[in-house]
Amino acid sequence: MREAIQDSLMAGPLTVSYGRRRILDGVTVGPLPPGSITALLGANGSGKSTLLRALAGLKAADGAISLGDIALGTLAPPERARYCAYMPQTLPPPIRMQTLETVLVAMRTDHSSHRSNHIAHALRILSDLGLASLAHRYLDELSGGQRQLAGLAQALARSPRVLLLDEPLSALDLRHQFEVMDVLRDETASRGMVTVIVLHDLGVALRRADQAMLLANGQVVSAGPVSEVVTPEHLRRAFGVEARIEISSDGRPMLLVDGVA
Amino acid sequence: MDGDSADVTSAPRPPAAPPETSFPDVSGPALPSTEIETALVAYRSLQRRRIVVLASLLALLGVTFVVNLALGPARLGVHDIFRALLGQGDVGAQTIIWRLRLPYAVMAVLTGLALGLAGAEMQTILDNPLASPFTLGLSAAAAFGASLAIILDWRLPFPFLGGEGAVAANAFLFAIGSSLALDAVARLRGSATNTVVMFGIALVFTFQACVALLQFVASEDALQDLIFWTMGSVTRATWPKIGALLLACAIVSPFSLRSAWALTALRLGEDRAASMGVDVRRVRLASLMRISILAAIAVAFSGTIGFVGLVAPHIARRLVGEDHRAYLPAAALSGCLIMSGATIAARNLVPGQVLPVGIVTALVGIPFFLGVVLRRPAS
Numbered sequence: 001m002r003e004a005i006q007d008s009l010m011a012g013p014l015t016v017s018y019g020r021r022r023i024l025d026g027v028t029v030g031p032l033p034p035g036s037i038t039a040l041l042g043a044n045g046s047g048k049s050t051l052l053r054a055l056a057g058l059k060a061a062d063g064a065i066s067l068g069d070i071a072l073g074t075l076a077p078p079e080r081a082r083y084c085a086y087m088p089q090t091l092p093p094p095i096r097m098q099t100l101e102t103v104l105v106a107m108r109t110d111h112s113s114h115r116s117n118h119i120a121h122a123l124r125i126l127s128d129l130g131l132a133s134l135a136h137r138y139l140d141e142l143s144g145g146q147r148q149l150a151g152l153a154q155a156l157a158r159s160p161r162v163l164l165l166d167e168p169l170s171a172l173d174l175r176h177q178f179e180v181m182d183v184l185r186d187e188t189a190s191r192g193m194v195t196v197i198v199l200h201d202l203g204v205a206l207r208r209a210d211q212a213m214l215l216a217n218g219q220v221v222s223a224g225p226v227s228e229v230v231t232p233e234h235l236r237r238a239f240g241v242e243a244r245i246e247i248s249s250d251g252r253p254m255l256l257v258d259g260v261a
Numbered sequence: 262m263d264g265d266s267a268d269v270t271s272a273p274r275p276p277a278a279p280p281e282t283s284f285p286d287v288s289g290p291a292l293p294s295t296e297i298e299t300a301l302v303a304y305r306s307l308q309r310r311r312i313v314v315l316a317s318l319l320a321l322l323g324v325t326f327v328v329n330l331a332l333g334p335a336r337l338g339v340h341d342i343f344r345a346l347l348g349q350g351d352v353g354a355q356t357i358i359w360r361l362r363l364p365y366a367v368m369a370v371l372t373g374l375a376l377g378l379a380g381a382e383m384q385t386i387l388d389n390p391l392a393s394p395f396t397l398g399l400s401a402a403a404a405f406g407a408s409l410a411i412i413l414d415w416r417l418p419f420p421f422l423g424g425e426g427a428v429a430a431n432a433f434l435f436a437i438g439s440s441l442a443l444d445a446v447a448r449l450r451g452s453a454t455n456t457v458v459m460f461g462i463a464l465v466f467t468f469q470a471c472v473a474l475l476q477f478v479a480s481e482d483a484l485q486d487l488i489f490w491t492m493g494s495v496t497r498a499t500w501p502k503i504g505a506l507l508l509a510c511a512i513v514s515p516f517s518l519r520s521a522w523a524l525t526a527l528r529l530g531e532d533r534a535a536s537m538g539v540d541v542r543r544v545r546l547a548s549l550m551r552i553s554i555l556a557a558i559a560v561a562f563s564g565t566i567g568f569v570g571l572v573a574p575h576i577a578r579r580l581v582g583e584d585h586r587a588y589l590p591a592a593a594l595s596g597c598l599i600m601s602g603a604t605i606a607a608r609n610l611v612p613g614q615v616l617p618v619g620i621v622t623a624l625v626g627i628p629f630f631l632g633v634v635l636r637r638p639a640s
Contacts, residue, residue, distance in 0.1 A: 058532060078538035081536060081537050086532065086536035088533060092530055093530060095528050097525075097584060098582070105525050105526055105584070106526070119304060123297055136300075138582070154529065158537070
């Protein structure tokens with residue numbers, strides 16, 4: 001346990017305001033151990049994206065953010081970028097650059113020479129995400145879902161210790177959603193990353209995340225193992241819906257939403 | 262909050278692998294080396310192709326430059342030109358080259374470079390394919406500054422400058438002032454690039470109205486002068502002006518190239534760039550300063566020359582993509598090439614007359630502008 005905490009992501013209590021409006025109100029995060037996936041859940045406007053941006057250092061927050069004994073919150077942007085990769089909800093724009101190029105741009109800060117092992121690294125990430133055949137296609141020729149995968153490749157290729165993803169599945173079809181979650185599982189485990197993902201689909205969270213944090217009105221409703229967080233009582237409070245958790249025939253938890261609470 | 266604390270210490274489902282903090286390195290199953298080799302070759306050939314494109318643009322520019330020196334009422338061969346450049350041969354030819362054709366040709370190239378580079382950076386930092394010094398009010402502001410000097414003889418800032426110098430100084434002041442205003446809006450509104458574009462369009466209309474007002478009260482002679490100024494021309498080129506523009510380009514463009522990675526990252530999306538460690542705000546402000554200097558000086562000396570700053574970046578994007586290490590030089594060279602070509606046309610379309618080059622660039626630019634607007638898919 002001690003070892004796990006050493007490289008864990010911890011934050012808070014965090015407070016974030018836009019003008020007078022308080023978006024996050026004393027939110028405590030973690031410790032989230034390396035090699036684990038945490039699903040960030042909550043209704044629209046509950047503060048999920050803001051929390052992710054605060055963790056990424058893109059939104060100023062009151063409160064400490066640390067990775068093990070590294071005080072992430074106090075690092076300058078280029079320094080912090082070595083530890084954290086963040087992928088926003090918006091898709092990468094359709095620009096005139098090849099997929100592989102954009103991954104290389106994301107990987108290197110001086111980007112003066114691309115040695116062959118960098119290209120090999122970028123290519124492996126692309127092929128893990130099923131994008132190998134699109135490596136030399138221009139982003140402005142790709143579909144929205146393909147661009148989302150390219151954006152994910154850009155974040156993964158940086159080999160971060162903290163991976164922060166804002167709805168990485170929003171433009172993907174069913175099969176790709178699970179493929180991406182599987183790639184994220186593998187990469188998270190093999191690299192010992194702390195991965196935090198904003199998810200809308202509670203079913204994906206139940207099946208693929210280790211932990212969950214449920215937010216409502218800028219506060220934590222519940223945090224812990226997914227099965228303890230995604231409960232009818234919590235969902236009623238966070239989403240205002242009546243829901244049941246049933247065990248499906250293969251023994252896995254399944255979420256059924258009956259209607260508005 | 263209920264009994265659950267925000268503490269998520271429970272162990273993850275699969276046993277966590279020992280934390281390894283490696284930087285770009287291949288882990289997991291390696292790809293077949295042939296695949297990597299193929300990608301490497303493809304990537305290298307892409308880079309090579311870009312260098313070839315840049316070299317071709319440069320060569321083409323060289324050709325138009327020589328043509329620019331050669332064509333005109335007095336026919337001069339390449340041999341005559343080189344002798345005249347070296348200060349040898351016919352005195353008449355020397356005068357034509359050194360006093361007329363060379364300053365025009367050099368001014369055209371430098372103006373094109375400044376406008377092309379300024380437009381390219383502007384489209385990147387404002388994330389808008391229609392941004393350019395012309396469409397966002399820098400040219401309109403300069404025209405207003407010039408018209409104050411031409412019509413009202415208002416030359417407060419530099420009373421020691423006479424006539425034409427005062428016009429250029431006024432134009433420069435207003436152009437730099439309007440870009441500082443764009444700057445301030447960008448600062449105040451943070452990242453809302455649309456606001457900056459809206460503000461730029463507001464500047465265009467404001468200054469156009471102001472110029473129209475001055476035209477309304479102007480004397481006939483002053484009106485004539487102003488109209489000629491606003492048409493944009495490189496015939497006002499003098500060696501001191503060329504020196505100033507050259508200095509500006511020489512100082513500014515290395516900084517542009519040094520920001521190439523940050524600007525490229527910005528094209529991937531503002532938040533993405535920020536997460537890569539790019540100080541988006543600083544990059545954007547520094548770029549706006551560069552744009553202001555380049556565009557303001559170019560417009561102050563050559564008047565309103567539209568579309569070069571708008572079109573050159575689009576040509577560059579088509580030719581070399583948006584890696585700014587290639588895109589910025591390509592946009593600058595495209596600007597040079599357009600201006601150089603337009604100058605040839607302006608000087609030779611009507612025998613014995615030099616048309617204002619702004620007319621020619623606009624005529625070339627409008628169809629392209631429409632093409633880009635109509636082709637852009639609705640998103």
